[in-house]
Amino acid sequence: MRHKINPDNPQLRLIRHVVDSLRQGGVIIYPTDTTYGLGCDIFNPKGIKKIYQIKQRDPRKPFSFICSDLTEVANYAHVSNFAFRILKRHLPGPYTFILEASKVVPDSLTTRQKTVGIRIPDNTISRMIVQELGHPLVTTSANISGENVIQDPEIIDPRIERLVDVIVDGGPSMGKESSVISLIGDRIEVLREGAGDLSWID
Incomplete structure (x- = not known):
């Protein structure tokens, strides 16, 4: 199933249709502010396992996840005053x-050191999906590991497309992965x- 969703409004x-699929254990392809991502509900172990298989x-390399805002981040990670100012x-x-x-x-989403990767994308669609779902969404680039990331939802790798439940088409993305900062x-x-x-880092 494919939903074409307005990126600005x-x-x-349609967001609720996507969330219904997630609540039923679905795996989706969806836009972020960087690339198109593969995702599922973070409390869906079968979905997480499926994403590992697709990619x-x-x-042993855990996925990151998307939160809707800083309040939600604080529920899933320990945020010091130092970290809060940066976030x-x-x-x-x-x-x-x-x-x-x-x-x-x-x-399944933490490292051996019990750390996590957390994103709040500058993308209204992905944040609305998380808000409607009520908790975070697994995020990883929608590609086979080591291959090019997906920028255009019209040219998704058919090996991936046939294995997901919903494709959220929000138009082209930046096509470059996020910067990762510990x-x-x-x-x-x-x-x-x-x-x-x-450039803000000394």
Whole structure:
């Protein structure tokens, strides 16, 4: 199933159709502010397992997830005053921030060090999906691991397209992955240079 959703004024009826699929255990392709992502409800272990299989990704590498706002981030991660100031300044935006996970996060989404990657994309569609779902959405680029990321929903890899339940078409994306920044121990460490500007880091 494919839903074409207005990126500036998403149709709530279509957002709810997408969320219904997620609540039934569905896996979706959806837009973020960087690339198109593969996602499912973070409390859906079968969906998470399916995404690993679709991406052909090492199961020891956990996925990040999308929150709708900073209040939700605080439910799923320990956010120090230092980290909060940085998150408030740069989110929503094309960043993935690594934080210490709270006990609410499923083990399949945490590293051995009990850290998580969290995003709040500058994309109305993805944030509305999370808001309507009521909790975070798994996010990983909608490609086979090591292959090019998806920018245009019209040219999704057929190997992936046939394995998902819903495609959310929100128009072209930036086509560049997020910058990944660790804030563990109140120390800034850039783990991946991506779409997010890093000039603010000393």
